[in-house]
Amino acid sequence: MPDANPKAFDLHDFVPFLVARVGSLMALTFTPLLEQSGITMHMWRVVLVLHFNGPLTLVDISRLIGVKTSTLSRLVGRMIDKRLVTRRRSQDDARTVQISLRSEGQALFRKLWPEAAKAQDTVTAPFSAPELDTFKEMLRQIETILMDQLEAERKSRRG
Amino acid sequence: MPDANPKAFDLHDFVPFLVARVGSLMALTFTPLLEQSGITMHMWRVVLVLHFNGPLTLVDISRLIGVKTSTLSRLVGRMIDKRLVTRRRSQDDARTVQISLRSEGQALFRKLWPEAAKAQDTVTAPFSAPELDTFKEMLRQIETILMDQLEAERKSRRG
DNA sequence: ATGGAACAGTTGCATTTGCAATGAAAGACC
DNA sequence: GGTCTTTCATTGCAAATGCAACTGTTCCAT
Numbered sequence: 001m002p003d004a005n006p007k008a009f010d011l012h013d014f015v016p017f018l019v020a021r022v023g024s025l026m027a028l029t030f031t032p033l034l035e036q037s038g039i040t041m042h043m044w045r046v047v048l049v050l051h052f053n054g055p056l057t058l059v060d061i062s063r064l065i066g067v068k069t070s071t072l073s074r075l076v077g078r079m080i081d082k083r084l085v086t087r088r089r090s091q092d093d094a095r096t097v098q099i100s101l102r103s104e105g106q107a108l109f110r111k112l113w114p115e116a117a118k119a120q121d122t123v124t125a126p127f128s129a130p131e132l133d134t135f136k137e138m139l140r141q142i143e144t145i146l147m148d149q150l151e152a153e154r155k156s157r158r159g
Numbered sequence: 160m161p162d163a164n165p166k167a168f169d170l171h172d173f174v175p176f177l178v179a180r181v182g183s184l185m186a187l188t189f190t191p192l193l194e195q196s197g198i199t200m201h202m203w204r205v206v207l208v209l210h211f212n213g214p215l216t217l218v219d220i221s222r223l224i225g226v227k228t229s230t231l232s233r234l235v236g237r238m239i240d241k242r243l244v245t246r247r248r249s250q251d252d253a254r255t256v257q258i259s260l261r262s263e264g265q266a267l268f269r270k271l272w273p274e275a276a277k278a279q280d281t282v283t284a285p286f287s288a289p290e291l292d293t294f295k296e297m298l299r300q301i302e303t304i305l306m307d308q309l310e311a312e313r314k315s316r317r318g
Numbered sequence: 319a320t321g322g323a324a325c326a327g328t329t330g331c332a333t334t335t336g337c338a339a340t341g342a343a344a345g346a347c348c
Numbered sequence: 349g350g351t352c353t354t355t356c357a358t359t360g361c362a363a364a365t366g367c368a369a370c371t372g373t374t375c376c377a378t
Binding site: 042075095 | 335
Binding site for chain 1: 169174177179182207211275297308
């Protein structure tokens with residue numbers, strides 16, 4: 001790997017790349033655990049958002065985990081086959097469907113969550129509690145900026 | 160403000176989810192720019208690593224951007240069709256293949272890099288330079304931990 | 319030196335994903 | 349109320365991805 005590069009800038013100073021890289025590395029290390037339980041990373045994220053937010057619609061889940069609703073529709077179908085979730089049409093808005101965690105899905109969460117927490121502890125071990133809080137707060141601020149930006153783009157795309 | 164939620168933990172305190180979420184939001188906002196130039200996010204990342212590291216093999220690129228070599232083999236094929244890169248077999252190790260940026264690829268980089276930098280500036284605007292440096296350094300430390308962990312797993316999988 | 323193990327890349331095949339079109343329901347506006 | 353627009357979910361279809369198998373090459377222990 002050629003490293004003797006005289007460029008002032010390095011990819012490791014470029015936040016979007018750094019974040020994407022860390023994200024993919026974390027997924028890479030955790031996926032084997034998920035495979036042992038017969039699920040994929042996308043399914044795991046669906047389980048997570050349902051556990052922490054309660055029943056959600058497909059667009060809700062889509063916005064939370066960044067997977068298109070067309071993909072999600074079939075992904076949820078597979079999760080239903082695995083008895084992890086249920087899907088029923090909402091009565092207050094007949095366009096939407098409510099995806100809910102079944103007890104099997106909750107059980108899977110309880111089984112895997114300690115492993116997930118451990119994985120987090122591993123990568124955050126070098127940092128003090130205040131450092132870590134600041135780090136997470138910065139990520140949340142970036143998240144907010146990006147969501148606002150996407151919302152603005154949606155509006156302008158209509159106007 | 161009293162927390163009405165009995166759960167002590169929130170997904171926004173869970174680093175792997177936060178990082179994945181921010182990464183997918185950043186990709187979502189930048190992808191339209193890439194589409195205007197007829198490339199995908201994966202292709203853009205290949206361009207990035209080639210620009211900043213020089214010619215690389217498929218496994219090099221795979222480790223850097225987290226895409227399997229089988230996928231990468233065909234992805235590079237598409238990039239060759241687009242005249243962005245070249246592929247030739249290395250003479251020092253005949254198993255490997257050298258992927259290099261062509262001038263058209265370099266031109267594409269120069270065209271898009273200001274936009275990428277602007278996107279970074281947008282999300283990092285609220286932070287001071289030292290804050291941002293600390294943030295990036297923490298990401299790099301996490302990256303190192305994860306790479307070491309993967310390396311250890313590879314070794315133990317063979318032993 | 320040599321035979322076996324590990325590695326790099328490619329390809330067939332099945333799965334997953336996204337896009338675009340569709341249908342159905344809700345909202346906006348008059 | 350009635351129409352027109354927007355939103356939500358699903359599906360057909362094409363593209364992209366990953367896994368596993370295979371070829372060719374290098375490494376390593378004997």
